Amino acid sequence: MDCKECSDWGTRQQIIRLGHKPENFPCLCIAYEVTKKCDQHPDPFDCPNLIIIKLDDEYVMPIHDGGSAYKVIHYCPFCGTDL
């Protein structure tokens, strides 16, 4: 299925299922990324699959070098929305 409406719908449902409100985030792609959970890595900085993490009021991209370094992002890397 390659319909944007359908994938947006699925994304929205997953966010809601995890107990979050999509409208609390600047865009759906960010909401999806920051609400993702990993069973194997309780600390999101340890997980290579988590690209974006919300830290306080900032959205950051962890630098997976074994530490907890990160880079603050100001625009969504997927759709360009101003964060």
Ligand SMILES: [Zn+2]
């Ligand atoms: Zn993981």
Ligand SMILES: [Zn+2]
């Ligand atoms: Zn986005």
